[in-house]
Amino acid sequence: MSVGSIIEQTTRIAIPFLFAASGGALAERAGVVSFALEGYMLTGAFTAVVGTSLTGSPWVGLACGIAGGLLLGSLHALGSIRFRANQIVMGIALNLLAIGSTRLFLKLVFKSSSNSSRVVGFGEGASPSNPLLWMGLAAIPAVAWVIARTPFGLRVRAVGEHPDAAESVGVPVARVRTAAVLASSGLAALGGVYLALDQHQFTDSMTAGRGFTALAAVILGGWRAPWAGLACIVFAAAEALSIQLQGLQVLPSQLLGMLPQLLTILVLLGRIGELVTRSGPPSALGR
Amino acid sequence: MNRARALEAALPPVLAILVSLVVGDLLIIAFGQSPGHVFRLLLEGTWGNPYGLGQVLYKATTLAFTGLSVAIGLRAGLFNIGAEGQLAGGAFGCAIAGLALPIGTPGVVAAPLCIAAAAITGGVIGAIPGALKAVFGAHEVIVTFMLNFVVLAGLNWVVAAKLHDPETLHTPAIHAGALPRLSAIASALHGSAANWCVALAIVTALVLLALIFRARFGFALRATGLSPDAARASGVRVGGLWVVTFVIAGALAGMGGTNFVLGYKGYYEDGLAGGAGFMGIAVALVGRNHPLGVLLAALLFATLSQGGLAIHAVVPKQLVEVLQAVVILTMAATAPEVRRLLERAARPVDRAEGT
Numbered sequence: 001m002s003v004g005s006i007i008e009q010t011t012r013i014a015i016p017f018l019f020a021a022s023g024g025a026l027a028e029r030a031g032v033v034s035f036a037l038e039g040y041m042l043t044g045a046f047t048a049v050v051g052t053s054l055t056g057s058p059w060v061g062l063a064c065g066i067a068g069g070l071l072l073g074s075l076h077a078l079g080s081i082r083f084r085a086n087q088i089v090m091g092i093a094l095n096l097l098a099i100g101s102t103r104l105f106l107k108l109v110f111k112s113s114s115n116s117s118r119v120v121g122f123g124e125g126a127s128p129s130n131p132l133l134w135m136g137l138a139a140i141p142a143v144a145w146v147i148a149r150t151p152f153g154l155r156v157r158a159v160g161e162h163p164d165a166a167e168s169v170g171v172p173v174a175r176v177r178t179a180a181v182l183a184s185s186g187l188a189a190l191g192g193v194y195l196a197l198d199q200h201q202f203t204d205s206m207t208a209g210r211g212f213t214a215l216a217a218v219i220l221g222g223w224r225a226p227w228a229g230l231a232c233i234v235f236a237a238a239e240a241l242s243i244q245l246q247g248l249q250v251l252p253s254q255l256l257g258m259l260p261q262l263l264t265i266l267v268l269l270g271r272i273g274e275l276v277t278r279s280g281p282p283s284a285l286g287r
Numbered sequence: 288m289n290r291a292r293a294l295e296a297a298l299p300p301v302l303a304i305l306v307s308l309v310v311g312d313l314l315i316i317a318f319g320q321s322p323g324h325v326f327r328l329l330l331e332g333t334w335g336n337p338y339g340l341g342q343v344l345y346k347a348t349t350l351a352f353t354g355l356s357v358a359i360g361l362r363a364g365l366f367n368i369g370a371e372g373q374l375a376g377g378a379f380g381c382a383i384a385g386l387a388l389p390i391g392t393p394g395v396v397a398a399p400l401c402i403a404a405a406a407i408t409g410g411v412i413g414a415i416p417g418a419l420k421a422v423f424g425a426h427e428v429i430v431t432f433m434l435n436f437v438v439l440a441g442l443n444w445v446v447a448a449k450l451h452d453p454e455t456l457h458t459p460a461i462h463a464g465a466l467p468r469l470s471a472i473a474s475a476l477h478g479s480a481a482n483w484c485v486a487l488a489i490v491t492a493l494v495l496l497a498l499i500f501r502a503r504f505g506f507a508l509r510a511t512g513l514s515p516d517a518a519r520a521s522g523v524r525v526g527g528l529w530v531v532t533f534v535i536a537g538a539l540a541g542m543g544g545t546n547f548v549l550g551y552k553g554y555y556e557d558g559l560a561g562g563a564g565f566m567g568i569a570v571a572l573v574g575r576n577h578p579l580g581v582l583l584a585a586l587l588f589a590t591l592s593q594g595g596l597a598i599h600a601v602v603p604k605q606l607v608e609v610l611q612a613v614v615i616l617t618m619a620a621t622a623p624e625v626r627r628l629l630e631r632a633a634r635p636v637d638r639a640e641g642t
Contacts, residue, residue, distance in 0.1 A: 035432075075616065085619035088366060088428055092568060093615035100608030107603040108318065212436070219429060254444035261433035268425045281426075 006240050012198070014236035015136035016041065016207070019191030020214030021232050022139035023184035025225040028218060029147055030180035031160040031284040035091025036076055037188045038211025039098030043068040044189025045196035045206055046102040050109055052119040052197065061119065062132070062193055069189020070182055072098060077178040087286050095211075103204060114204050121197035132194040139187060140229035147225060156180050160282035188214070216260040220267055223281055235260050291629055296575045298625050300584070303573065303617035307610045314609065318602050325598050332597020333590045339597065341469065341479025345546065347582075347589035348481075349374070351488040352543030353567025354574055354581040355495055356413075356536045361576045362499055363532040364512035369416060369431030370540040371564025372438035373409040377541020379442055380408025381548045382555035385461025392463035401464035402487070402545050409541015410534040412438060417533025421526035427533070435564070446557050457556035466549045482550030488585075491542065492578040499578070508532060540564060569615045572622075587614075 020041055024034040044065040051064025072094055079085040103113065110116045122130040147153040155176045158166035163173045188211065195210075196202050213235055214228075221227030242256045312322040333339045353370040360367035367373075384404030388397050416430040443456075450458050466483040470476040499505040510518040511528050519525045547559050570588055574580030591611055595604030 079616060079620040083620040084623045085616075088368065089568060089572060089615065089619040092368070092565060093612050093619060096562075096565070097609060097612035097616065100605050100612055103605035104314070104603055104609055107605065113603070113605075209436070212432075216433065252444050252448060254440040254447070258437045258440035261436040264433045265419075265425070265430055265437070268429060269419060269423050 006237075006244060009240040009243065010233065010237045011133070011137075013239050014233050015133060015194050016191035016210050017214050017217060017232035017236060018136045018229055019139050019194065020188040020211050021217045021221075021228045022143040022225060023187030023191075024215055024218040025140075025221070025223060025228050026143050026147065026156065026187070027180050027184035028223055028285060029160045029282055030156045030177045031163065031282050031287065032076075032080055032177055032181050032184075033087040033091060033286050034184060034215060034218065035088055036072065036094040036098075036185070036211075037214050038207055038209065039091075039095040040069040040072055040185045040188035041192035041195070041207040041211045042095075042098045042102055042205070043072050043192065045192030046105065046116075046202050047189075048193040049116045049119055049196050049202040050105075052121075053117060056120060058120055058122050058197055061197065062190075065189050065193035065196075066186045069185040069187075069192070072189075073182045073185020076185065077181045081174050081177050081181070099205060102202070106202065106204065110202075116202040118200050119197070121200050130198075132190065132197065135190060136194060139190075140225050140232075143187070144225035144229075152176070152179070157282075160284055163284050163287070213260045216264040219281075220260075220264050231260075291633060295626055295629050296577075296580070299618050299622040300573050300575075302621050302625075303614045304587075306617040307613040310613045311606065311610050314606055315602055320601050325602055328598045328601060329590075329594035333594050337473075337475035338477070338479050339593060341476035341481040342593045343586065343589045344469070344485050345480040345482070345551070345589075346592055347585040348484045348488045348546045348550075349543045349563045350566055350570050350585035350588055351492065351582055352546070353540050353564050354570030354585050355492060355578060356540035356543075357567045357571035358574065358576040358578065358581050359495060359499065359508075359539065360532060360536045361571060362512050363508045363528065364515065365417075365420075365529060365532055365536070366428050367413070367416075367431055367533065367536045367540075368428060368565070368568060369412070369434050369438075369537075370543075370567040371560050371562070372431075372435040373412045373537045373540035374543045374564045374567075375442055375560040376412045376438050376544075377405035377409035377538075378544025378548050378559055379445075379458075379555045380541065381405035381464075381544050382458050382461055385464040385548065385553075386459060388461075388463040390462040394464065394466075397463035398466055398549060401461070401549055402542060405541045405544045405548070406538040407541075409544070410538035413533045413535075413537015413540070414530060417530040420533075421529050427529075439560075442555075443557050446555070452554075455556075456558070457552070457554045460553045461548065464549055465553055466545075468550070480551045482546070484546040484550045487542070487545070489582065491539065492582050495539075496578040504531075540567065566611070569611065569618075572615065572618050 020037045024037050027034045047068030048061040048065030052058050052061030076090055076094055079090045080087045106112060106116065122132060147156060155171050158171055159173045159176045167173050192207055195206060217231035217235060218228045220231040238256060238259060242253060315322045315325045333343050353374055356370045357367050381401045381404050384401045415434060416427045419425040419430050420427045446456060446458060452459050469481040470479065499508065507518065507523045507528055511523055511525055515525050548555055566588055570581055570584045573587065574584035588611060591607045595607035598604065
């Protein structure tokens with residue numbers, strides 16, 4: 001076990017988290033709850049594999065992956081913003097829709113209930129030739145920059161904190177939120193694309209809760225993208241370390257698996273996150 | 288006025304079912320089958336024969352408990368998305384009680400003890416988000432949701448590492464407390480897993496009906512749900528009410544575990560909740576948070592999930608998973624819209640003045 005291999009493995013595990021958490025941070029800052037990250041990832045993974053297998057090009061797959069995420073994201077925007085549905089319920093239903101429809105279309109397209117056929121990818125794991133690696137590493141800084149430094153980011157923060165005030169000075173609240181939700185669904189879908197192309201196939205429910213871990217990272221990071229990214233890396237490092245230490249049985253894998261969620265609850269209690277990041281949830285989150 | 292309220296309650300579920308029928312038709316056609324044929328198979332395999340009906344009742348029982356759990360929370364303005372963990376926890380507590388009792392304990396003693404154990408375990412898990420909200424102001428949605436992972440992973444570890452039959456992921460069979468199947472009195476149901484927990488679910492729904500709409504506690508609960516500040520101003524101890532409501536919600540979801548442990552398998556098995564806790568959200572939503580509505584909605588979702596098996600030879604059973612999601616999405620999106628439209632229709636004068 002070398003330091004180099006742990007860093008490589010951490011990176012590999014962290015990329016999907018980073019994509020999803022950057023999307024989650026953006027949508028939540030605009031005041032829209034991001035329970036559907038898991039669904040975006042899963043849909044993105046599936047449509048990417050379909051696109052790649054039809055054309056043989058991972059770039060087409062990447063585009064299809066984003067499109068799949070956007071499809072689910074536009075449903076979320078339509079329901080949560082246009083029809084003002086309960087955003088948590090929408091998120092949970094979209095996750096169910098993603099699980100159900102990927103299974104159904106897996107049957108229809110690949111005639112299998114467990115996995116797709118093999119597809120080409122961008123190269124092995126965390127290899128520097130994989131464009132998704134660099135996009136994943138750039139996702140958090142990019143979202144942080146957009147939120148903090150651009151006019152759009154200012155509007156995102158405004159509609160997330162005080163939609164009425166934003167409305168009164170002419171910010172199109174619904175449009176800004178829709179843009180944030182769509183961007184978040186595309187970003188999270190890329191996390192799924194990375195996973196699927198890394199494993200060269202789609203397998204049933206392959207995202208395995210990573211979207212929820214990313215959501216935990218967003219909350220843990222006090223809804224601030226840089227801190228959320230840090231949380232993602234910590235979760236990934238813990239997972240990488242546990243894989244390396246498998247033989248030693250320091251801690252049962254189940255107990256390590258619940259770490260992100262347990263930490264999230266504890267941090268909410270102590271308000272530790274809010275002290276470290278000096279920030280809390282956006283005031284209008286969920287409304 | 289009452290007609291308007293009935294319309295407001297009934298319209299979204301009806302719309303949701305219609306939309307899901309249309310989506311279902313399109314998907315069935317995509318698989319090259321005839322929608323009429325597939326839906327006929329679905330009905331024949333569920334309500335069309337005694338075995339199918341028994342299975343629908345069995346599946347509806349668990350969903351009724353988790354649906355009631357979510358519904359009572361929502362009545363108090365609390366969103367319990369932790370029913371999945373509470374259900375698994377309740378089932379585990381129930382199995383532990385059944386294992387702890389000596390072999391040969393009479394059913395009249397053992398079954399109530401096991402049911403109580405399920406309720407208590409679920410209630411304890413439910414108390415956590417309630418207390419954290421009351422004391423620290425921690426948002427119950429995040430806590431209940433995250434707690435699911437903690438509870439499920441914890442149970443998985445206990446069963447895998449400490450307490451399982453060799454070569455399996457379930458506990459040893461309970462010594463006492465098993466409930467008879469309904470086929471004992473209606474032999475046509477033979478082979479289906481429907482058991483006396485169906486009756487338990489119905490009685491529980493009726494008790495909740497009285498609690499929510501006839502008892503003082505229920506009045507305080509609904510007042511808190513409408514406006515915690517107003518309830519507090521009129522003397523309701525809101526923090527305490529949150530905790531009690533969450534204990535009840537957890538206990539209800541936990542009692543759902545008895546259906547599997549006491550009525551069907553006779554042991555706790557890893558993964559037995561299988562999404563029934565999350566589906567409870569859908570059941571409460573479609574049932575409009577009314578105990579009797581929840582029972583009906585539980586039947587609807589159970590019919591879909593059992594119907595999936597009936598159509599599997601022609602169209603993959605995952606079709607119904609998609610349809611269930613479509614029902615929830617349409618419900619969630621249309622309910623607020625229907626309410627606005629009806630309010631607008633009821634006050635044409637205000638509307639004209641306002642614009």
